[in-house]
Amino acid sequence: MNLEKVVFAFFILLALTLNFGFFLGDIDVPHHHSVYELFAAIVVSLIATILKFGDRTHLGALLLATSLVADLQLILAAVVWAFAEHITGTGMTPAVMAVIVSLSGGALLANITSVLLLVAETMTVRS
Amino acid sequence: MQNIAFLLLRRLRAPLIVLICVYSISMLGFVLIPGMDDQGQPWDMDFFHAFYFVSFMGSTIGFGEIPYPFTDGQRMWATVTIYSSVVAWLFAIGSMLAIVQDPAFRTLHRQNRFRRSISRLSTPFYLICGYGETSSLLIRALSEAGIRSVVIESNQERLNALELEDYPIPVPGLCADVSLPEILILGGIKHKNCIGCVALTDRDPINLKVALSSKLLNPSLKVIARAETEDAELNIASFGTDEIINPFATFAGRLALALHSPSMFVLFEWMTGVPNEPLCKPLYPPHGTWILCGYGRFGKAVHEKLRAEGVSATIIEEKPEMTEAPQGTVVGRGTEASTLLEANIGEAVGIVAGTDDDSNNLSIVMTARELNPSLFIVARKNSRANAAIFQAARANLTMQRGSVIAHKIFALITTPLLAEFLRLAIKENNAWAEALIKRVSAIADDVAPQIWTVIINDKDAPAFNRALASGSQPSIKALYVHPRYREKSLPIFPLLLKRKDSEILLPDETTPLAQDDQLLLCGQHDIRSQMEWVLNNDEVFHYIHTGEERAQGWLWQKFVAKKANRNK
Numbered sequence: 001m002n003l004e005k006v007v008f009a010f011f012i013l014l015a016l017t018l019n020f021g022f023f024l025g026d027i028d029v030p031h032h033h034s035v036y037e038l039f040a041a042i043v044v045s046l047i048a049t050i051l052k053f054g055d056r057t058h059l060g061a062l063l064l065a066t067s068l069v070a071d072l073q074l075i076l077a078a079v080v081w082a083f084a085e086h087i088t089g090t091g092m093t094p095a096v097m098a099v100i101v102s103l104s105g106g107a108l109l110a111n112i113t114s115v116l117l118l119v120a121e122t123m124t125v126r127s
Numbered sequence: 128m129q130n131i132a133f134l135l136l137r138r139l140r141a142p143l144i145v146l147i148c149v150y151s152i153s154m155l156g157f158v159l160i161p162g163m164d165d166q167g168q169p170w171d172m173d174f175f176h177a178f179y180f181v182s183f184m185g186s187t188i189g190f191g192e193i194p195y196p197f198t199d200g201q202r203m204w205a206t207v208t209i210y211s212s213v214v215a216w217l218f219a220i221g222s223m224l225a226i227v228q229d230p231a232f233r234t235l236h237r238q239n240r241f242r243r244s245i246s247r248l249s250t251p252f253y254l255i256c257g258y259g260e261t262s263s264l265l266i267r268a269l270s271e272a273g274i275r276s277v278v279i280e281s282n283q284e285r286l287n288a289l290e291l292e293d294y295p296i297p298v299p300g301l302c303a304d305v306s307l308p309e310i311l312i313l314g315g316i317k318h319k320n321c322i323g324c325v326a327l328t329d330r331d332p333i334n335l336k337v338a339l340s341s342k343l344l345n346p347s348l349k350v351i352a353r354a355e356t357e358d359a360e361l362n363i364a365s366f367g368t369d370e371i372i373n374p375f376a377t378f379a380g381r382l383a384l385a386l387h388s389p390s391m392f393v394l395f396e397w398m399t400g401v402p403n404e405p406l407c408k409p410l411y412p413p414h415g416t417w418i419l420c421g422y423g424r425f426g427k428a429v430h431e432k433l434r435a436e437g438v439s440a441t442i443i444e445e446k447p448e449m450t451e452a453p454q455g456t457v458v459g460r461g462t463e464a465s466t467l468l469e470a471n472i473g474e475a476v477g478i479v480a481g482t483d484d485d486s487n488n489l490s491i492v493m494t495a496r497e498l499n500p501s502l503f504i505v506a507r508k509n510s511r512a513n514a515a516i517f518q519a520a521r522a523n524l525t526m527q528r529g530s531v532i533a534h535k536i537f538a539l540i541t542t543p544l545l546a547e548f549l550r551l552a553i554k555e556n557n558a559w560a561e562a563l564i565k566r567v568s569a570i571a572d573d574v575a576p577q578i579w580t581v582i583i584n585d586k587d588a589p590a591f592n593r594a595l596a597s598g599s600q601p602s603i604k605a606l607y608v609h610p611r612y613r614e615k616s617l618p619i620f621p622l623l624l625k626r627k628d629s630e631i632l633l634p635d636e637t638t639p640l641a642q643d644d645q646l647l648l649c650g651q652h653d654i655r656s657q658m659e660w661v662l663n664n665d666e667v668f669h670y671i672h673t674g675e676e677r678a679q680g681w682l683w684q685k686f687v688a689k690k691a692n693r694n695k
Contacts, residue, residue, distance in 0.1 A: 054137020
């Protein structure tokens with residue numbers, strides 16, 4: 001067992017689970033989606049991205065790309081949230097919530113791909 | 128290929144993760160700790176304001192307590208986060224600077240920059256291994272002739288000298304061990320524009336390795352290598368290296384030539400001159416006993432050549448046992464009068480100051496002239512930096528090894544046929560050389576004549592090739608008829624005609640040409656472009672051959688044809 005691999009897999013999985021937790025619930029109901037969960041998802045996703053830095057294999061490049069996609073989607077969701085709450089002054093409406101949750105849904109897809117790639121890599125090495 | 132960006136990112140993993148953790152914990156703290164607005168109502172900071180506050184606090188900008196003055200709980204948390212974020216930033220910036228300063232990282236960066244500059248080269252270039260006096264002269268001559276070069280040298284100090292040197296064409300240089308094949312590949316040995324490799328390091332085993340690797344990695348490459356010992360020379364020659372240069376033998380040979388057949392020496396100097404170099408004048412050294420100061424590698428080679436030429440020489444050497452000097456050697460440096468008198472300087476006709484120390488050589492020159500003003504003085508100059516004082520010392524002949532070697536390599540690189548000409552010429556006598564010098568000086572304008580090769584084929588001389596194919600029989604003279612006045616000739620004459628396996632030295636001007644003939648021509652500097660007209664243009668060729676100017680355009684041709692019909 002390799003501690004580095006444990007930490008790596010832990011963060012990738014945690015990014016997926018937190019993302020899923022935020023995504024879960026009716027798409028346009030604000031109180032189904034916690035702002036803390038989105039925050040945690042963004043932080044863990046960023047850490048997972050940095051852990052993937054510097055891997056020069058083809059699979060490493062793919063993993064980094066999926067992570068970057070997830071970061072982009074989640075940060076965009078946070079920006080939309082801040083925009084609605086503080087800048088336009090519309091407050092949290094169901095329409096805005098739907099946009100935020102669908103963005104996080106995109107990130108969820110990227111995170112699923114990430115985990116699938118990780119599983120595929122493990123299978124080829126450890127079968 | 129190693130990517131610098133990835134290396135940087137991988138090394139920065141830890142500091143970046145620390146930074147993200149510190150930021151996220153700080154933000155979370157501000158969101159959770161209860162606050163108060165300006166009316167005294169409870170107010171919780173949201174993520175947006177927390178991110179804003181932590182961003183300006185972490186970067187020590189410090190706009191104050193925004194949007195409302197903090198409660199004591201918030202201030203306590205702010206104190207904790209101020210210190211932790213500063214430490215995280217110091218860690219991140221410190222690691223980044225450490226990576227940039229890292230020798231391995233810098234080497235990688237330099238190699239990458241070098242690789243990029245090599246891959247961008249779009250004109251033919253030579254790879255030169257080893258940078259010293261000879262290489263710098265060679266690179267200068269090449270770049271003045273418009274040929275690019277790339278340098279690999281293992282000593283960083285010498286490479287710094289390359290960067291300070293001001294060449295007309297920029298010369299990429301890399302500090303690396305040239306005996307590694309991957310470094311040669313990095314230097315572009317497999318590049319499609321690489322036309323040759325010159326191994327000029329001062330160690331024979333490295334030159335051998337470079338020559339061998341170049342021949343294996345790119346067999347079509349022209350390889351020129353330097354070898355100091357005969358053993359290494361034979362070894363390098365065994366796998367088909369194109370030219371091998373022994374610096375001591377070449378230099379001593381040239382010196383012996385200067386003493387024995389001065390006209391031949393002048394001829395060699397002229398033929399191997401570099402662009403825009405002034406012509407040296409013929410010298411006439413006296414015959415008699417010579418004094419040879421210094422019996423090192425160079426002295427030995429000179430002594431051998433002098434003996435072969437039948438010239439007797441007295442040797443002065445500081446350490447005769449170590450250098451195995453022959454019987455009758457005078458012990459001393461030659462810089463003091465007593466040693467020179469012991470060597471019977473009054474009776475000698477000339478002296479060669481040939482030690483490997485420039486100050487000693489100059490001292491020998493000055494002392495010897497005082498003792499015998501009529502001496503013919505030959506001085507060996509080791510470093511180009513001392514050129515000014517050697518000029519002031521006014522020796523009859525000053526020779527520098529680096530320059531002789533560089534000129535020879537330059538000639539070999541630019542005109543391959545010249546080597547064959549010189550090999551044939553050395554067999555002729557001094558009177559032959561004198562006659563040839565007269566011919567050359569008649570056409571040259573006080574600067575080195577230009578020597579170049581013309582091959583009668585479709586690429587070099589299409590007009591001639593077509594004319595030969597259609598049955599006309601131009602002679603050599605037709606090559607350099609003036610393109611506008613056919614009764615005149617350009618200041619050019621042939622040195623060598625190579626036809627299949629036979630070589631004709633100084634061929635007769637009326638010799639008819641054949642296809643695939645190779646001609647070595649000698650002409651005034653810059654006259655070559657005028658000759659190209661005759662070689663390439665069918666109309667000009669027709670004019671010099673028949674004396675009539677042919678109509679070129681379709682309309683004019685019709686007109687001329689009609690006129691000719693009417694006249695019938």
